[in-house]
Amino acid sequence: MAVNEDALAYHHPLYDLMLNVPGLAVGLAPVDRLLTWGLKNSLWVFPMATSCCGIEYMAASASRVDIDRMGTIPRASPRQADVMLVAGTITVKMAPRVKRLWDQMPEPKWCIAMGSCAISGDFYRNLYSVVPGIDTFLPVDVYVPGCPPNPEAVMHGLLRLQEKVEAARAGHPVNAEPPPELFGAISPSLPRLTDQNRPPELSEEQVQASLTVVPEGDPGEVPVDLTPPSIPGALPDGVSTELAPLLKDRFGVAEIPADAPPLVPAERHVELAATLKALGYRQLVFVAASHHPAKKDGEAEAFEVAYALRTVGAGSKVASWRVRVPATESVPTLTPTFAGADWQEREQFDLVGVRFSGHPDLRRVMLPENWEGHPLRRDYPADHAAAPWR
Amino acid sequence: MTLFAWLSSILVAVIVLTVTAFGLWWERKLAGRMQSRLGPTIVGPIGLFQPIADLLKLVQKEPIIPQRADRALFWLAPPLTTLFALLVAALVPFGPKLAPANIDVGVPLIIALGGLALIPVWMAGWASHNKYALLGAMRAVAQSVSYGVPLVLTALVPVILAGSMNLNSIVAWQHRHHWLVVWPVFLGLPAFILFILAMLAEANRIPFDIPEAESELVAGVSTEYTGMHFGFIYLAEYVHTLVGSAVASTLFLGGWDGPFGPSVLWMVLKTCLLFSVLYWLRWSLVRLRADQLMALAWKWLVPAGLALVLLAAVWTQTPWGR
Amino acid sequence: MEATPAWRKLPYRRLELYEPEGDLMTLQLGPQHPSTHGVLRIKLHLDGERIVKAVPFPGYLHRAVEKLCEQLTYVQIAPIVDKNDYVAPMTSEQAIILAIEKLLKVEVPRRARWLRSALAELQRVASHLLWLGTMTLDLGGALGGGGSVFVYTMRERELVLDLFEGLTGSRFHYNTHTVGGNRHDVPAGWAKDMHAALDLIEKRIPEYETLTQNNRLFVERMRGIGVLEPELALELGVTGPNLRASGVDHDLRRDAPFHAYDEVATNVITAKAGDCLARTQVRVAEMKESVRLARAFIDGLPEGPLVSGKPIKLPGQFKVNSGQVYAALESARGELGTFLVAGAGTSPYRLKIRPPSYHAISALPYLLPGHTVSDTVAILGSLDPIMGEVDR
Numbered sequence A: 001m002a003v004n005e006d007a008l009a010y011h012h013p014l015y016d017l018m019l020n021v022p023g024l025a026v027g028l029a030p031v032d033r034l035l036t037w038g039l040k041n042s043l044w045v046f047p048m049a050t051s052c053c054g055i056e057y058m059a060a061s062a063s064r065v066d067i068d069r070m071g072t073i074p075r076a077s078p079r080q081a082d083v084m085l086v087a088g089t090i091t092v093k094m095a096p097r098v099k100r101l102w103d104q105m106p107e108p109k110w111c112i113a114m115g116s117c118a119i120s121g122d123f124y125r126n127l128y129s130v131v132p133g134i135d136t137f138l139p140v141d142v143y144v145p146g147c148p149p150n151p152e153a154v155m156h157g158l159l160r161l162q163e164k165v166e167a168a169r170a171g172h173p174v175n176a177e178p179p180p181e182l183f184g185a186i187s188p189s190l191p192r193l194t195d196q197n198r199p200p201e202l203s204e205e206q207v208q209a210s211l212t213v214v215p216e217g218d219p220g221e222v223p224v225d226l227t228p229p230s231i232p233g234a235l236p237d238g239v240s241t242e243l244a245p246l247l248k249d250r251f252g253v254a255e256i257p258a259d260a261p262p263l264v265p266a267e268r269h270v271e272l273a274a275t276l277k278a279l280g281y282r283q284l285v286f287v288a289a290s291h292h293p294a295k296k297d298g299e300a301e302a303f304e305v306a307y308a309l310r311t312v313g314a315g316s317k318v319a320s321w322r323v324r325v326p327a328t329e330s331v332p333t334l335t336p337t338f339a340g341a342d343w344q345e346r347e348q349f350d351l352v353g354v355r356f357s358g359h360p361d362l363r364r365v366m367l368p369e370n371w372e373g374h375p376l377r378r379d380y381p382a383d384h385a386a387a388p389w390r
Numbered sequence B: 001m002t003l004f005a006w007l008s009s010i011l012v013a014v015i016v017l018t019v020t021a022f023g024l025w026w027e028r029k030l031a032g033r034m035q036s037r038l039g040p041t042i043v044g045p046i047g048l049f050q051p052i053a054d055l056l057k058l059v060q061k062e063p064i065i066p067q068r069a070d071r072a073l074f075w076l077a078p079p080l081t082t083l084f085a086l087l088v089a090a091l092v093p094f095g096p097k098l099a100p101a102n103i104d105v106g107v108p109l110i111i112a113l114g115g116l117a118l119i120p121v122w123m124a125g126w127a128s129h130n131k132y133a134l135l136g137a138m139r140a141v142a143q144s145v146s147y148g149v150p151l152v153l154t155a156l157v158p159v160i161l162a163g164s165m166n167l168n169s170i171v172a173w174q175h176r177h178h179w180l181v182v183w184p185v186f187l188g189l190p191a192f193i194l195f196i197l198a199m200l201a202e203a204n205r206i207p208f209d210i211p212e213a214e215s216e217l218v219a220g221v222s223t224e225y226t227g228m229h230f231g232f233i234y235l236a237e238y239v240h241t242l243v244g245s246a247v248a249s250t251l252f253l254g255g256w257d258g259p260f261g262p263s264v265l266w267m268v269l270k271t272c273l274l275f276s277v278l279y280w281l282r283w284s285l286v287r288l289r290a291d292q293l294m295a296l297a298w299k300w301l302v303p304a305g306l307a308l309v310l311l312a313a314v315w316t317q318t319p320w321g322r
Numbered sequence C: 001m002e003a004t005p006a007w008r009k010l011p012y013r014r015l016e017l018y019e020p021e022g023d024l025m026t027l028q029l030g031p032q033h034p035s036t037h038g039v040l041r042i043k044l045h046l047d048g049e050r051i052v053k054a055v056p057f058p059g060y061l062h063r064a065v066e067k068l069c070e071q072l073t074y075v076q077i078a079p080i081v082d083k084n085d086y087v088a089p090m091t092s093e094q095a096i097i098l099a100i101e102k103l104l105k106v107e108v109p110r111r112a113r114w115l116r117s118a119l120a121e122l123q124r125v126a127s128h129l130l131w132l133g134t135m136t137l138d139l140g141g142a143l144g145g146g147g148s149v150f151v152y153t154m155r156e157r158e159l160v161l162d163l164f165e166g167l168t169g170s171r172f173h174y175n176t177h178t179v180g181g182n183r184h185d186v187p188a189g190w191a192k193d194m195h196a197a198l199d200l201i202e203k204r205i206p207e208y209e210t211l212t213q214n215n216r217l218f219v220e221r222m223r224g225i226g227v228l229e230p231e232l233a234l235e236l237g238v239t240g241p242n243l244r245a246s247g248v249d250h251d252l253r254r255d256a257p258f259h260a261y262d263e264v265a266t267n268v269i270t271a272k273a274g275d276c277l278a279r280t281q282v283r284v285a286e287m288k289e290s291v292r293l294a295r296a297f298i299d300g301l302p303e304g305p306l307v308s309g310k311p312i313k314l315p316g317q318f319k320v321n322s323g324q325v326y327a328a329l330e331s332a333r334g335e336l337g338t339f340l341v342a343g344a345g346t347s348p349y350r351l352k353i354r355p356p357s358y359h360a361i362s363a364l365p366y367l368l369p370g371h372t373v374s375d376t377v378a379i380l381g382s383l384d385p386i387m388g389e390v391d392r
């Protein structure tokens, strides 16, 4: 038998000919060997390089390792590639795209999982936004472990794949590569493809529906040791002393704490930003919000948003302040004064859940549009599962 | 057609395809060496069988037709690209007698056929139902139309000087007066350079490869093609460049004319040399932007081409040019 | 109030105000696209090939680092944030360590500070090298001249990575900084290797200049493209080479010194034009300056301990005062800062990383309209965003 029929996942006129014309198949055994040789020596890679491992993949194609030596070239279009090399963390937002690109690749195709992120999600694996291993939705042929694997390891992975291609075509039973053992607690709600009792195929609806699934968090329970800090004292680090009178006299700041930015009334803070801008604090440094759940002693749930500005040039100084609002209220946006506040506040809205009044474009930025909940809230479980990817 | 014509056309097709296959390997080796890498080394001796492995692989890939694609056009376009590129080769004389089709309107026919190669590209881009492919095809059309003009103009220079549109006569003329790039140098050399530029643009090579700019358009026209379909487009690119080099060496470098030995050898040698130079360019330049490309064609190449044609006409009236 | 600057009036959000000649076409660039530097999606509204409006969608690499840091103890954080800016992990790590040290009021020995500065400079060289390679890759394509420059720069980057490997045992993701010092001391002969590598790099930088900013084709593609106005850059919080290319003379190494930068003078490189070419020139010049600084820091490396006091071994040993600190350093991409809200426990209450790349790509909606699709890759590439840092 020249062609191993079981190994064919797809239909091709060439194979049809070899299978269906009696006698031809046997006579063509050398031809099949030749075809296999062609397949294995021309593995074009579609680099699904999302993060750090992608950089090492690039190093593998550069002069020191040069995977071009074995005929491996990168193709930008999945349609012309044979191997999908997943190098980097795959997030819940990215996974449907990866799956789609995989489906666009023509058979015969293979998949290499490069790096611990692609294999198991690495130390991000228990986090809400990361897929714990691409073998939950892609059939992985070769695992290349490492964080990141060296370029030489990429070469080794490709050589392993060549062996596998050859063995499969020769009709030897090739066991799926056993996925590496995982340490520590990981419990993907979705079994890996290699598991026997995995549901056969996930429909598009399931995938979509699952992305919106949010388990009930329990906002009532707050760890005791997470007391939100607020420390009285002198000037915070980085704020120049000449601002103290300004803050006290014009903006009604009662006290300036020693090791935290001063609290400014929410309704005055836009004015403060404009004043500081006129004083030379022209660069927006950051906007950082934090969530403070309701406490046992009756303190209501609140958000704190810290803003920081900077002077430019020699002796650069930072001025920062905080705004504290109850969870039900919103913070006036800084966007009209600082164009950059637009994206910064969007991010904080997305992750922490603070609302900014007057913001021109308060959409999610990091998470998918249909995500529910705000992950950086204290009551949001870090390992919140977004099925079916975990 | 005589038996000889048949034989020579087969011979030329074989030469072109072998040289192309070799060219694929050669380019990767050359690129590797230029980049302080090795290029293919593992498949066959010094990686020589790499193109064969690629071909065998491409033949086996699953042919996918996107659901919303125009099936007929999608299927037809890639083989046509290779076919049109090969057709041109039939017109190039590889020796005084070795020209599959030695016709008197060789030069215009070559240019016409070269222009024809645009149609399958547009077909492919349109049929793919993909925005990247469509953008690539649109760029290809705009580019070919613009660069067709300087291509014709510069090709006219040897025609005017030799007083013939027959490629064999042009080579014979160059055999009599030294080669065109050598004499008259002020006419032949600029015309040669302009021709090469225009030819590069017609063949979509860097710095004029905007139709398939893979950093912007993924893979341009060929984005949706798999397996052998892609193989055809891939091959056509190389055949196009190779045949372009052959035409350029015929028109400007004396074609099959050489001091000794068989004429085919000289033709192949010149073509390969030019081919390598083109790849040298490719691996050291970055690409231009679409509008800059148009500006280059219409603001520089076309006026310069016109000036050269005029100059050539004047030159034929002088005692040296007769 | 001064007159409204032009960029405030840009119709980048008001598509309905634009009158196209034909239909507008939307093109989704990414998230998996050869030149989006990782996974960024940009939705382009095109009128022909001209961009009318551009909406970037980051978040495809959102790895929840900030949430993860809230779960971990202070010691455990450093190796995690390594992975944020995966092109310059060294500075990524230093940024977090700086904040923790500031919070704990730990004094860092002088030798560690000098070593950190040297490593930061080496990392800057490596990062800019990679950037130059990928930038030309975007312009010239993987199968062209860009590919050549890319391979050359990767070749030199390997030299730096070898140095780091010799020092820390790892090509990247070093985890070499601890609270209060450095973990790995300079091995014997390392300084000599470093000088050899830097000499080679210094010798080759002019070659890249020939291939890029002195190359007519390259210049034509870059000049006048994606002009970032200084006032806009400041408001957006764009920092680093991108800001300096717009003519703002601002560099934290000189203006708010960290590590040992107060002891060795830094030349700040600026350019006026603010376009892609200027950003290239600034980065290439910065590479030369970094080579000089790295040499200076290693040559002048003072003797003494590398870690202050008792080395901290167990996570539980931390006694953290509450407080909110912000510490920043100048990474290869700009101001990389950490805003740390400490609780009473052993892990941060809230940790906000201020990534220069996120601010840089927030300039895209302003920069892209008016240019063509081809320019998109030039502009995006010249901003040097690292998606790991953008999305965290």
Ligand code: SF4
Pocket: A051, A052, A053, A054, A087, A088, A089, A114, A115, A116, A117, A118, A122, A146, A147, A148, A149, C083
């Ligand atoms: S395995 Fe490590 S190096 Fe690779 S992507 Fe994950 S974190 Fe980065």
